[in-house]
Amino acid sequence: MLKVHNISGGYGAAPILSEISFQVEKGKMIGILGPNGCGKSTLLKVISGIMSPTFGNVFIDGKEIDQYSTRELAKKMTILPQLHATAFSSTVRETVSIGRYPHQSGFFSSWRAEDESAVKKAMQQTDIEKYENHYLEFLSGGEQQRVFIAQALAQASSLLLLDEPTNHLDIAHQKQILDMIRKEVTENDLTVVSVFHDINLASLYCDEILLMEKGKVRAYGAPHEVLLEEKVMAVYDTRISIQAHPEQPKPQMTILPDLQDTLEKVITVEHLNITNEYVEFKSPFPLKVLSSAVHNAGMGWFANFVNRTVAPNYDIDNVKEEYYQYLVDKDFSPTNTVGMMTAVDTKKAVVKNYSMPFGEVIVVVTAGVGNAIDVSQSYKRNDFFRVGTINTWVLINGKLSDEAFVQAMMTATEAKSKALQHEEVYDSVSNTIATGTPTDSLLIASTQAGELMQYGGPITEVGQVIGKGVFEATVEAVQSYRKGDR
Numbered sequence: 317m318l319k320v321h322n323i324s325g326g327y328g329a330a331p332i333l334s335e336i337s338f339q340v341e342k343g344k345m346i347g348i349l350g351p352n353g354c355g356k357s358t359l360l361k362v363i364s365g366i367m368s369p370t371f372g373n374v375f376i377d378g379k380e381i382d383q384y385s386t387r388e389l390a391k392k393m394t395i396l397p398q399l400h401a402t403a404f405s406s407t408v409r410e411t412v413s414i415g416r417y418p419h420q421s422g423f424f425s426s427w428r429a430e431d432e433s434a435v436k437k438a439m440q441q442t443d444i445e446k447y448e449n450h451y452l453e454f455l456s457g458g459e460q461q462r463v464f465i466a467q468a469l470a471q472a473s474s475l476l477l478l479d480e481p482t483n484h485l486d487i488a489h490q491k492q493i494l495d496m497i498r499k500e501v502t503e504n505d506l507t508v509v510s511v512f513h514d515i516n517l518a519s520l521y522c523d524e525i526l527l528m529e530k531g532k533v534r535a536y537g538a539p540h541e542v543l544l545e546e547k548v549m550a551v552y553d554t555r556i557s558i559q560a561h562p563e564q565p566k567p568q569m570t571i572l573p574d575l576q577d578t579l580e581k582v583i584t585v586e587h588l589n590i591t592n593e594y595v596e597f598k599s600p601f602p603l604k605v606l607s608s609a610v611h612n613a614g615m616g617w618f619a620n621f622v623n624r625t626v627a628p629n630y631d632i633d634n635v636k637e638e639y640y641q642y643l644v645d646k647d648f649s650p651t652n653t654v655g656m657m658t659a660v661d662t663k664k665a666v667v668k669n670y671s672m673p674f675g676e677v678i679v680v681v682t683a684g685v686g687n688a689i690d691v692s693q694s695y696k697r698n699d700f701f702r703v704g705t706i707n708t709w710v711l712i713n714g715k716l717s718d719e720a721f722v723q724a725m726m727t728a729t730e731a732k733s734k735a736l737q738h739e740e741v742y743d744s745v746s747n748t749i750a751t752g753t754p755t756d757s758l759l760i761a762s763t764q765a766g767e768l769m770q771y772g773g774p775i776t777e778v779g780q781v782i783g784k785g786v787f788e789a790t791v792e793a794v795q796s797y798r799k800g801d802r
């Protein structure tokens with residue numbers, strides 16, 4: 317559909333673009349990314365024919381753009397430049413209608429039903445019908461932006477060139493406009509080339525990313541191929557981290573700020589409090605946490621940890637809601653607390669702390685094994701809801717990578733299973749050594765201060781202490797549980 321071949325050029329003698337080549341297939345959406353001043357807008361101007369290159373050619377459907385008449389080109393291609401303050405004196409409807417100009421044989425002399433419906437549809441798609449008769453100067457920046465997007469859509473060409481289309485838009489309208497443009501791409505084979513400043517939006521919505529640096533193409537390909545941490549950091553000269561999007565297979569980046577942190581980040585057993593009702597750890601600052609808790613499970617940053625005791629016959633339909641209310645009633649911040657529950661007497665919680673070269677590691681375990689189960693035999697049973705849970709916390713003065721967090725979970729789980737084997741805890745149904753209970757929870761929390769520990773497996777420093785600590789604490793907790801009646 318679009319072929320950009322070896323384009324070089326700039327303003328006057330100053331070279332801005334250098335040897336740019338790429339191709340875009342029909343029905344694809346391409347995002348142009350790059351730092352301020354790298355030539356993104358200039359490239360769009362060259363593609364649209366507003367600016368002539370010094371070298372190179374632009375082809376649309378196999379034909380060079382200067383072979384098209386102005387009207388023919390406007391039917392093929394629409395450009396929506398960056399919004400600049402101008403003196404408007406037209407209504408929304410009049411502005412959108414200008415998009416139909418290339419379809420007229422004389423200026424507004426042959427307005428047809430087709431034009432009318434294109435204008436109406438574009439106004440609907442951009443959610444501006446309600447401003448139809450308003451003058452543009454009385455609209456907000458975001459509303460004006462939507463009017464110009466509507467004008468571009470009304471033109472109904474097969475190639476849309478956009479320069480930061482979501483500039484000025486709030487997140488709901490960014491999503492609405494990009495969802496709508498994407499729908500046109502997917503369902504009606506619209507081809508879009510758009511400049512973005514927001515790398516995450518470009519990644520989410522585009523099929524391909526053209527990453528520019530100083531007037532050159534640094535990379536061109538699918539978002540997961542182009543948006544690599546090292547590459548983005550080098551091109552933008554800033555610190556970022558790339559993560560997975562929660563729903564789409566598209567990389568998302570987060571800025572890593574260079575903030576001065578004056579607080580000394582140390583946690584100790586002093587922050588632990590054990591009552592009849594719960595085991596509580598209150599860190600003076602948020603810790604990075606990975607857990608399988610009832611409340612606030614998963615990865616996040618939290619300062620408070622609660623392992624609350626419930627009656628052995630606790631049976632509530634909506635456990636999460638009930639737990640939330642419990643935290644509110646007890647003055648714990650629900651957004652800053654990870655919550656677990658157990659039927660074990662919390663006074664029997666076993667606390668161990670270990671001094672390591674990188675910092676202290678605190679292990680807290682409550683164990684009830686009345687419902688112990690051998691995971692390899694669990695498929696034989698369906699009565700999972702008897703009392704008995706092993707809840708484990710590993711609180712680390714140290715800095716773990718995501719990889720180390722996951723490995724720490726594995727190391728702790730293996731240590732727990734080994735403790736049950738050591739204590740000869742049996743699965744009462746299969747009569748084999750148990751590996752855990754059906755409702756065990758595990759939490760790894762870390763101050764994220766100090767040297768980065770990349771790995772958390774059994775032979776790493778942190779893995780060794782997790783293995784030993786969780787084993788010892790679980791053995792003791794099981795022994796203590798067996799001495800009592802809960």
Ligand SMILES: Nc1ncnc2c1ncn2[C@@H]1O[C@H](COP(=O)(O)OP(=O)(O)OP(=O)(O)O)[C@@H](O)[C@H]1O
Pocket residue numbers: 327332350351352353354355356357358359
């Ligand atoms: N009309 C102009 N005359 C002369 N130089 C210009 C003109 N427009 C842009 N430039 C220069 O060309 C270079 C590239 O500008 P361009 O607008 O293409 O960058 P961009 O990547 O779109 O930047 P931004 O992200 O800031 O919008 C810049 O150094 C800019 O100063």
